[in-house]
Amino acid sequence: MSIDKNNNQPLAEVFGFPIDNQSKRAVRYRENKLCPFNNIVSNCTKNSIEFPLGVCSLNHKGKPIIICPIRFREDWRIISDVAAFIFDAKTTWTHVGEVRLKDKFGKSAGNIDYVLVAYDDKGQVLDFGSLEVQSVYISGNLTGPFSAFLENPIPEFNWTHALKYPKPDYLSSSRKRLVPQIIAKGSILNQWGKKQAVALQTAFYNTLPPLPEVDKAESDFAFFLYDLVPVKKEKRLELKLSKVIYTRFAIALERVAKFEAGSIAYFTQLLQKKLDAKHSGASDIDNLENVVVE
Numbered sequence: 001m002s003i004d005k006n007n008n009q010p011l012a013e014v015f016g017f018p019i020d021n022q023s024k025r026a027v028r029y030r031e032n033k034l035c036p037f038n039n040i041v042s043n044c045t046k047n048s049i050e051f052p053l054g055v056c057s058l059n060h061k062g063k064p065i066i067i068c069p070i071r072f073r074e075d076w077r078i079i080s081d082v083a084a085f086i087f088d089a090k091t092t093w094t095h096v097g098e099v100r101l102k103d104k105f106g107k108s109a110g111n112i113d114y115v116l117v118a119y120d121d122k123g124q125v126l127d128f129g130s131l132e133v134q135s136v137y138i139s140g141n142l143t144g145p146f147s148a149f150l151e152n153p154i155p156e157f158n159w160t161h162a163l164k165y166p167k168p169d170y171l172s173s174s175r176k177r178l179v180p181q182i183i184a185k186g187s188i189l190n191q192w193g194k195k196q197a198v199a200l201q202t203a204f205y206n207t208l209p210p211l212p213e214v215d216k217a218e219s220d221f222a223f224f225l226y227d228l229v230p231v232k233k234e235k236r237l238e239l240k241l242s243k244v245i246y247t248r249f250a251i252a253l254e255r256v257a258k259f260e261a262g263s264i265a266y267f268t269q270l271l272q273k274k275l276d277a278k279h280s281g282a283s284d285i286d287n288l289e290n291v292v293v294e
Helices: 024-032 069-086 143-151 170-191 249-256 264-279
Strands: 011-014 055-060 063-066 093-102 108-119 125-133 196-201 221-231 236-247
Touching: 011 063, 011 143, 055 069, 063 221, 069 093, 069 108, 069 125, 069 196, 069 221, 069 236, 093 170, 108 170, 125 170, 170 196, 170 249, 221 249, 236 249
Parallel strands: 125 196, 196 221
Antiparallel strands: 011 055, 055 063, 093 108, 108 125, 221 236
């Protein structure tokens, strides 16, 4: 198998398999819209149950970028990897998904993707920790190439002519998803003294501010970085752990949630132009963000 390094088309995996995989199993998964990665049902349900957008990973600059969180469930590696961080080796544990977390006032802070639970021989909870999984949002049109490929699923599929060519949107993925999760759910779990982990792809993590690392024994917050590695003989991609970043929650919150300041001179000039416009009789509505600072 091969990933298109020339960006002639944006599809890395469709319904679990690279598009150049024409095996009977891959064809069956495409025709029946199945998911091989432990979805809650046998079928893919991305965006829609009836008409799922079955793209697991996006081809971007010759690398497969995971755009569906279910893709991280392959063989449940993420769960066993994170359990080794949260619990001692002899701990009896399991995991539960989509657990509602509430703050002091009963207001929802969101659902935790996975809670890893340690329990005793009577089934009583002894300890727990959290795992959040973050795939990447995309910008552009993915429905077009996906639909075109399903109509004619050939290995030589090409999509160079299209407008709004799809690509990863790392900025939105961090600001609209990752940062709010760390602030809301992470703050509560940290106050309870519970360990937390985030699973994401290496390329996504590399867009975040660098974090100082600590020893595993001193860490209460860790990023588990995964990548999709080709298994050439089987023409498929395999999820593999590339690295673990052990850090502290306070450090991660301060660095990841911090917006880098722009030019104060630019902002001051903008204020001056708005103030001048206001003195000239313009209303606040007339004086919205249409003032250009040279």
